[in-house]
Structure formats: structure tokens, C-alpha cells
Amino acid sequence: MKFRFCGDGDCPDWVLAEIHSNLAVLSSHQLQTAAECATKCFLGEEVPEDDVRTIFGISKGTMDTPKAAFACIRFLLVSASRFNTESSVFGTELQQLGLPKEHTIVMCRVLDDYLTQIRARLCQSSLTINELEAVTSSTPENTIDCIQLQIGIKNEIINGVPQRTTHAVNINRSDIPILLKEMKRIRSLMEEYDYDGKNSDGK
Numbered sequence: 001m002k003f004r005f006c007g008d009g010d011c012p013d014w015v016l017a018e019i020h021s022n023l024a025v026l027s028s029h030q031l032q033t034a035a036e037c038a039t040k041c042f043l044g045e046e047v048p049e050d051d052v053r054t055i056f057g058i059s060k061g062t063m064d065t066p067k068a069a070f071a072c073i074r075f076l077l078v079s080a081s082r083f084n085t086e087s088s089v090f091g092t093e094l095q096q097l098g099l100p101k102e103h104t105i106v107m108c109r110v111l112d113d114y115l116t117q118i119r120a121r122l123c124q125s126s127l128t129i130n131e132l133e134a135v136t137s138s139t140p141e142n143t144i145d146c147i148q149l150q151i152g153i154k155n156e157i158i159n160g161v162p163q164r165t166t167h168a169v170n171i172n173r174s175d176i177p178i179l180l181k182e183m184k185r186i187r188s189l190m191e192e193y194d195y196d197g198k199n200s201d202g203k
Contacts, residue, residue, distance in 0.1 A: 003093045005080040011097060018072035020098050022056075028102045030055055031073075035110040038074040043114075043121055073107075080111055081118040087111050131155050133164070145173045
């Protein structure tokens with residue numbers, strides 16, 4: 001089955017699983033609070049993990065965390081906003097996925113309340129997924145003529161949630177000038193590309 005809020009595509013299996021196992025068992029009040037927190041988190045506000053645990057009724061110190069359910073709510077609202085899904089259509093599709101009617105009413109209300117802000121945020125961050133934040137280098141032990149690059153990523157999506165990550169890559173010293181040359185060439189091509197001008201021409 002295809003869904004408008006998924007861009008006329010299939011709903012991801014993990015989202016469907018979270019709807020049935022976690023979202024549907026919450027009270028409508030809990031879901032509304034969680035949805036508002038997930039939206040505020042997407043908009044850039046800090047939401048303490050203990051607050052999220054409280055919403056889902058999980059005591060501090062337990063191993064279980066509601067991150068997947070929280071990510072599911074975020075996905076539903078952001079995806080519906082991204083594909084400009086009317087709240088009436090969004091509510092119908094959520095019911096088709098198994099979410100109770102009173103829960104879909106809550107989700108539609110949150111979508112209507114935050115739609116403009118979510119879409120504005122999407123426009124601002126449209127090219128910042130997996131955004132390069134920093135690159136540092138070091139010489140790894142037990143290697144010959146190698147440099148290790150630590151690549152910091154600002155918004156890598158993990159389980160539906162943007163996180164700061166660091167990846168280590170070992171590269172031969174002799175390959176560094178080649179890599180640098182290619183990166184400069186790509187940068188030059190990007191600077192020559194007149195994106196605003198092409199858009200204004202309707203291309």
C-alpha cells in the first residue's frame with residue numbers, strides 16, 4: 001500500500017512496527033506530549049532523555065529507551081510535512097497503519113500546529129544531512145606511511161535521529177595530494193554552478 005505522507009511510497013517496516021508496539025499503546029495525552037517534544041527536538045530544542053523516558057513511563061536507570069518510538073513520531077510528522085500531506089489524509093493513512101482514531105487526531109493537531117515551522121526547518125537543513133563538521137589527522141600506530149583522518153559528521157541520521165559522529169579513515173601519505181587535488185576540482189565545479197540563476201530561469 002502506498003501512502004501520501006511517504007511520498008506515495010511504502011511505509012518503512014520499522015515505522016509500522018513502532019506504531020503497533022509502542023505508539024498505539026500510549027494514551028492520546030502521552031502521544032501528544034511525545035509528538036510535541038519530537039517536533040521541538042527537530043526544530044533545534046534540547047529535549048533531555050529523562051523527559052522522554054517520563055513521557056513513555058520508563059523509569060530512570062532501566063535499559064529500555066524510547067528512542068525508536070521517538071524517532072518514529074519524528075519521521076511521521078516530518079515526512080508528512082515534507083510531502084505536504086493534508087492533515088485529513090495524514091489521519092486516514094495513520095489509521096490504515098493501525099493507529100487508533102483518537103491518536104491520529106492528536107498527530108494531525110500537532111502537524112497543523114507545527115507545519116509551517118517544520119517546513120521552514122526542512123528548507124534550512126535540506127543540504128545539511130551528513131554535514132561535514134571537522135577533519136583532523138594523526139599518525140596511527142603500527143602503520144607505514146599512513147595518515148588517519150578523523151572525519152566529524154554533524155547530522156548523520158542514525159535510527160531516524162540526527163547525531164554527531166566521527167569516522168576514522170586510514171590513507172596512504174602518497175594519496176593525500178591526489179585527494180586534495182580532486183577535492184579542489186570538485187569545489188571549483190560547485191562554485192561555477194549558478195544554482196540561483198538556473199532556478200530563476202525555471203530550469
